[in-house]
Amino acid sequence: xxxxxxxPRRLRSAxxxxxxxxxxxxxxxxxxxxxxxxMITGLLCFIAIRGAATFWPVPLELVELADGxxxxxxxxxxxxxxxxxxxxPEQAARRLVRTANFExxxxxxxxxxxxxxxxxxxxxxxxxxxxLEGGRFHGFPLRLxxxxxxxxxxxxxxxxEFERIHPAAxxxxxxxxxxxxxxxxxxxxxxxxARLDVVQAGLSSGLESPQRAESVKRxxxxxxxxxxxxxxxxxxxxxxxxxxxxWGVEFETPGGEKTILPLDSxxxxxxxxxxxLASKAQLYGARWGEFLADDPRxxxxxxxxxxxxxxxxxxxxxxAVFVAPFGVLAALYLREYAxxxxxxxxxxxxxxxxxxxxxxxYGAFGLGFFCYVLGAGIDGVFFRxxxxxxxxxxxxxxxxxxxxxxxALLTLPVVIVATEEALSAVPNSMREGSYACGASKWQTxxxxxxxxxxxGIMTGLILAMARGAGEVAPLMLVGVKKIxxxxxxxxxxxxxxxxxxxxxLAYLIYDVGFQSPNSEAAKPMVFTITFLLxxxxxxxxxxxxxxxxxxxxxxxxxxx
Amino acid sequence: MESEQTTMEATxxxxxxxxxxxxxxVEAGAADRLLAVAAGREVxxxxxxxxxxxxxxxxxxxxxxxxxxxxxxxxxxxxxxHNHVTALVGPSGCGKSTLLRSVNxxxxxxxxxxxxxxxxxxxxxxxxxxxxxxxxxxxMGMVFQRPNPFPMSIYxxxxxALRIDGEGNRGILDxxxxxxxxxxxxxxxxxxxxxxxxxxxxxxxxxRLCIARAIAAEPEVLLLDEPCSALDPIATGKVEDLIxxxxxxxxxxxxxxxxxxxxRTSDYTAFMYLGRLIExxxxxxxxxxxxxxxxxxxxxxxxx
Numbered sequence: 001x002x003x004x005x006x007x008p009r010r011l012r013s014a015x016x017x018x019x020x021x022x023x024x025x026x027x028x029x030x031x032x033x034x035x036x037x038x039m040i041t042g043l044l045c046f047i048a049i050r051g052a053a054t055f056w057p058v059p060l061e062l063v064e065l066a067d068g069x070x071x072x073x074x075x076x077x078x079x080x081x082x083x084x085x086x087x088x089p090e091q092a093a094r095r096l097v098r099t100a101n102f103e104x105x106x107x108x109x110x111x112x113x114x115x116x117x118x119x120x121x122x123x124x125x126x127x128x129x130x131x132l133e134g135g136r137f138h139g140f141p142l143r144l145x146x147x148x149x150x151x152x153x154x155x156x157x158x159x160x161e162f163e164r165i166h167p168a169a170x171x172x173x174x175x176x177x178x179x180x181x182x183x184x185x186x187x188x189x190x191x192x193x194a195r196l197d198v199v200q201a202g203l204s205s206g207l208e209s210p211q212r213a214e215s216v217k218r219x220x221x222x223x224x225x226x227x228x229x230x231x232x233x234x235x236x237x238x239x240x241x242x243x244x245x246x247w248g249v250e251f252e253t254p255g256g257e258k259t260i261l262p263l264d265s266x267x268x269x270x271x272x273x274x275x276x277l278a279s280k281a282q283l284y285g286a287r288w289g290e291f292l293a294d295d296p297r298x299x300x301x302x303x304x305x306x307x308x309x310x311x312x313x314x315x316x317x318x319x320a321v322f323v324a325p326f327g328v329l330a331a332l333y334l335r336e337y338a339x340x341x342x343x344x345x346x347x348x349x350x351x352x353x354x355x356x357x358x359x360x361x362y363g364a365f366g367l368g369f370f371c372y373v374l375g376a377g378i379d380g381v382f383f384r385x386x387x388x389x390x391x392x393x394x395x396x397x398x399x400x401x402x403x404x405x406x407x408a409l410l411t412l413p414v415v416i417v418a419t420e421e422a423l424s425a426v427p428n429s430m431r432e433g434s435y436a437c438g439a440s441k442w443q444t445x446x447x448x449x450x451x452x453x454x455x456g457i458m459t460g461l462i463l464a465m466a467r468g469a470g471e472v473a474p475l476m477l478v479g480v481k482k483i484x485x486x487x488x489x490x491x492x493x494x495x496x497x498x499x500x501x502x503x504x505l506a507y508l509i510y511d512v513g514f515q516s517p518n519s520e521a522a523k524p525m526v527f528t529i530t531f532l533l534x535x536x537x538x539x540x541x542x543x544x545x546x547x548x549x550x551x552x553x554x555x556x557x558x559x560x
Numbered sequence: 561m562e563s564e565q566t567t568m569e570a571t572x573x574x575x576x577x578x579x580x581x582x583x584x585x586v587e588a589g590a591a592d593r594l595l596a597v598a599a600g601r602e603v604x605x606x607x608x609x610x611x612x613x614x615x616x617x618x619x620x621x622x623x624x625x626x627x628x629x630x631x632x633x634x635x636x637x638x639x640x641x642h643n644h645v646t647a648l649v650g651p652s653g654c655g656k657s658t659l660l661r662s663v664n665x666x667x668x669x670x671x672x673x674x675x676x677x678x679x680x681x682x683x684x685x686x687x688x689x690x691x692x693x694x695x696x697x698x699x700m701g702m703v704f705q706r707p708n709p710f711p712m713s714i715y716x717x718x719x720x721a722l723r724i725d726g727e728g729n730r731g732i733l734d735x736x737x738x739x740x741x742x743x744x745x746x747x748x749x750x751x752x753x754x755x756x757x758x759x760x761x762x763x764x765x766x767x768r769l770c771i772a773r774a775i776a777a778e779p780e781v782l783l784l785d786e787p788c789s790a791l792d793p794i795a796t797g798k799v800e801d802l803i804x805x806x807x808x809x810x811x812x813x814x815x816x817x818x819x820x821x822x823x824r825t826s827d828y829t830a831f832m833y834l835g836r837l838i839e840x841x842x843x844x845x846x847x848x849x850x851x852x853x854x855x856x857x858x859x860x861x862x863x864x
Binding site: 339 | 664666669671694695697698699700701702704706708710711712720721723724725770773774777783
């Protein structure tokens with residue numbers, strides 16, 4: 001007994017080892033985070049660098065080959081390929097040159113073996129031309145022509161004159177095209193509206209009715225007026241085009257062919273080998289400007305992506321407008337009103353599972369329900385004339401509204417789950433305090449619970465927007481098109497056209513990257529579009545985060 | 561009648577089951593009531609004459625409450641005197657807070673809670689099925705253990721009760737805000753930052769803000785549920801001073817664990833044990849010459 005008291009048995013070790021301190025766990029957790037950060041930043045940097053580099057002017061190399069052929073172009077890639085030799089495999093270096101001049105070479109790009117190259121030079125007046133059609137042109141300017149008349153000759157003279165007259169010619173071209181695209185479109189819509197009025201009058205009052213006769217009379221008036229206006233437009237465009245007609249720049253290709261490029265078909269021309277850094281930067285900015293503000297051309301592989309930017313932002317915002325109230329209200333009922341029990345638990349599990357349904361299923365649902373049921377119903381009630389006379393659905397096909405609703409459905413679980421968590425994080429003491437003041441349940445929710453939960457709800461909305469803005473698969477079924485230049489908001493009555501089909505950056509990535517006939521030329525565009533999409537999503541999210549942090553400052557300060 | 565039967569049944573159920581309590585209390589009678597209570601037997605409450613002579617603002621009448629199968633309050637009958645401070649004391653789990661939360665029917669929020677008996681606020685039944693709970697709660701103010709200011713400005717916190725009634729008159733709101741904050745001894749500290757978030761105040765200020773909020777709507781009875789338990793001694797002192805000032809103007813029912821606080825701030829003290837009212841009388845008598853030895857043991861700290 002006494003000996004036990006003198007030497008008490010040690011139950012606990014006097015030492016501590018590594019696992020007790022938990023250092024390996026710190027390394028493990030830190031390592032996981034580091035890996036995640038490396039992957040994310042790696043991907044973002046890759047996209048950012050490749051995307052930002054697209055519009056930087058690259059030197060044009062004149063490559064002379066052993067067989068006497070000359071090729072002028074940007075070197076876009078080099079690789080060392082292993083070629084099967086007779087005795088042993090040989091290492092052969094080769095470079096990918098963007099030769100352009102498809103009409104002469106039959107190729108946009110060409111692989112050239114280094115061994116076949118005799119000389120590479122950077123000629124000062126090598127010119128790259130972005131054309132409206134036919135892809136890039138590379139050559140040397142010879143003469144500036146107006147019909148048969150030579151206005152300027154010699155590279156330097158031609159260029160001076162070209163830079164003087166080209167902007168005005170382009171401006172006239174744009175004006176003429178804008179008339180064709182927009183003003184004539186407005187006239188066509190007026191004609192169609194008048195025609196549909198006749199159909200409508202026939203439907204509602206009968207074919208022999210005075211109302212129909214009246215609208216037929218109105219239609220003929222509209223036709224006469226439109227014809228008159230069309231004549232005016234014809235004159236305008238004809239005069240604009242006449243001013244541009246005949247102007248052209250004669251170029252010589254490295255192969256020796258001579259060709260005249262019409263002045264107004266030249267979008268932009270530059271001599272990268274001659275440019276200073278400042279003018280390169282200026283050119284870079286101008287090409288970004290075109291990319292952001294212009295319509296696409298050449299099957300989306302050149303020009304701008306303005307309609308797609310518009311479509312992406314509009315769709316994401318409309319989606320947020322739909323999903324936020326729906327999700328918040330659903331979560332409110334589930335968390336605040338519904339009795340806890342097996343039914344609520346089942347509903348909650350079902351909602352969580354919805355987040356795992358493949359997005360194409362939502363697309364199919366959107367097409368089947370929104371377009372073919374809801375849309376067809378709307379068409380049947382409000383757009384019967386169009387349906388009967390033109391056999392053309394208005395809401396009964398894919399469009400911005402249906403796409404937004406489909407994505408709202410897709411992101412609903414995210415918002416509901418986030419909102420529920422935010423609501424359950426509101427301390428019960430606040431609710432009780434409000435009840436004790438004589439507030440009803442709804443007053444408590446509206447004045448205490450919702451404001452307090454708002455930052456958490458915003459987090460859910462941010463996640464939903466990020467998820468929705470990057471979706472492609474469902475959109476392909478419910479309204480995204482390869483080309484849809486008519487924006488859903490424009491100057492024609494009723495100004496907002498949610499039924500219109502639209503373009504979307506994420507779909508554009510798929511289209512340009514995998515559906516383009518000239519995929520090598522489209523590759524840099526894919527990176528640029530991806531970069532832009534990521535930037536837009538980041539911008540939308542930053543805005544939401546900014547709003548959230550303002551709300552947080554207002555409602556959830558530190559307690560002590 | 562029915563309530564008594566249920567109580568008896570519950571007593572029978574609990575009685576023989578709790579075997580670890582010695583059965584000595586049967587013969588000892590009043591001498592060892594606490595043991596009797598622990599054994600689940602019915603014991604009468606000792607209510608001093610003086611309490612019954614006061615005009616009551618709130619009458620608790622044979623009130624029982626169950627959480628599921630567990631009975632939390634046993635047959636409580638006590639009047640709460642008008643314009644006085646009444647303290648509820650007793651060891652943890654004795655039902656003080658439950659009783660307090662029953663007064664403004666916050667226990668309605670607990671799905672398993674069930675009551676018999678009744679309470680009357682100035683003669684109006686609280687537990688009548690026809691009573692609108694929201695109307696009822698508007699007649700009372702309540703302050704909780706932890707300060708729970710709402711996530712809004714100090715000003716909006718104070719006038720919250722008026723806001724939910726749709727009061728939009730700036731003049732009235734300003735007046736009520738100032739009066740309430742003065743009443744809660746907080747005006748001088750916050751008058752220059754009424755538009756700031758209430759969450760930026762210190763714990764003690766937050767609790768006084770909650771008192772200001774509770775008195776803003778001129779409640780008929782003010783319920784304080786251990787208002788100082790989450791505060792440091794200095795903040796506690798300020799809140800106690802405030803309760804002293806409220807005395808005589810408001811009818812206050814305060815739950816506290818702190819005997820000094822009960823003796824300092826209250827006019828009447830009720831001692832509760834395991835869901836039953838044991839002794840109830842003027843604070844001075846409860847603390848100096850209580851009828852029951854058990855009460856003396858508790859208030860002097862020899863038990864509980």
